[in-house]
Amino acid sequence: MITAPLKKVAFYTLGCKTNQYDTEAMQEEFKRNGYQIVGFEEISDVYVVNTCTVTNLGDRKSRQMIRRAHRNNPYGIIAVVGCYAQQAAEEVLSIPGVKVAVGTKNRKKIVEYVEMAAATNSSINAVEDIMKVREFEDTPIESFIGKTRGVLKIQEGCNQYCSYCIIPYARGPVRSRKPESVLEEVNRLAAAGFKEIVLTGIHIASYGRDLKNTNLLDLLVKIHLVNGIERVRLGSLEPTLLSDEFIQTVKKLPKVCRHYHISLQSGCDATLKRMHRRYSASEYKKIVENLRNQIPETAVTTDIMVGFPGETEEEFNETYAFVKDIGFSKIHVFSYSPRKGTPAASYDDQAPADVKNTRSKKLIALGHDLEQAFMNRWMNRQVKVLFEEVHPEKDGYYEGYTEQYIRVAVPGDARLEGKLLNVYTEKIEKDCLVGRLI
Ligand code: SF4
Known part of the structure; x- marks a missing residue:
């Protein structure tokens, strides 16, 4: 002791x-x-x-x-x-x-x-008992050392109850951080020299639902006014958040990164229904089309789950075709695994491991092709990069990200850290664009 x-x-x-x-x-x-x-x-x-x-x-x-x-x-x-x-x-x-x-x-x-x-x-x-908690527990961070991207928690909990997910039971109902507290932290981050902030939470699309007269869009408008912050990146979003009003407004907020991670999970309506997701594949597509029409060159990334109970070969093929059709710039694929305490864990037709494996590999390969195609679009162009760290495999190179979250490296050292600079891209090396400062 x-x-x-x-x-x-x-x-x-x-x-x-x-x-x-x-x-x-x-x-x-x-x-x-x-x-x-x-x-x-x-x-x-x-x-x-x-x-x-x-x-x-x-x-x-x-x-x-x-x-x-x-x-x-x-x-x-x-x-x-x-x-x-x-x-x-x-x-x-x-x-x-x-x-x-x-x-x-x-x-x-x-x-x-x-x-x-x-x-x-x-x-x-x-x-x-987290289900009884109604207040956001404010745990502000005062000192941010050695990072270029500041992560800021704006919300806790989720009320969605997707049939496979345990999170609403583990994190409780939606609780939002008060806008004043968020803005104080944004100001502290700006004063500490951060140029980019990432808004995170369990279900940030629900931000403000438990507070009076505010929502994620209002918060973005306020954060946008903070001097020193040059980029605001959003964590994972539900497609239904991206209404025409939302898109029309963020379009006028240039600091909001043209990178939206819009959770999909499946491109097949029958699977989405069993998952208790609240949109159809065609609604999702319309939203992405509207986003891309209004805000060109937006990167859309997503999460896909394969092998959900009852997912037939046809259903999986629908998802595969949908992912290809949307042309995501990056996808995160994961295999369904039954989570004790959730409805889907007791569904019949649990998919065998080898089926999940095959489907996952197929989608990962597709994701890789889409990512390369997206990076190709950014070749031989000027891009703006926020530099973060030494390239782990390329001696004498320093790397960072564009607002679309494309990794870019140039010859350089730690003096580049935290700087937002223009780069001309010249080649692709694996998942990184390599170029020179201009
Ligand atoms: S998957 Fe996301 S939206 Fe669905 S219940 Fe879990 S945390 Fe909530």
């Missing part, structure tokens, strides 16, 4: 961008309380594992990382936070070394819980 003051804390984060934001906010809480952040593999007094439960694999990986923390220091205090802890607090607390379970609320009090557990040598279960 540790009796001396706890001073070192190590973090491991699984899952989505929102979880990464939550981890940063918790790191700040520890720093404010005099802790030093160390690597996860080091011997630390405290280990915080911020977990994910989106798939059964997420649970398994979360447990693996908890066990690894215990191996790294069998005397350390382990705090397990996030979606898996929310769903299975007792299970989490039964893993050796775990002293604190915090779900998707009360992250702000993490230090207090850890110190209480250490002082009393007892376990603390701080997981609350």
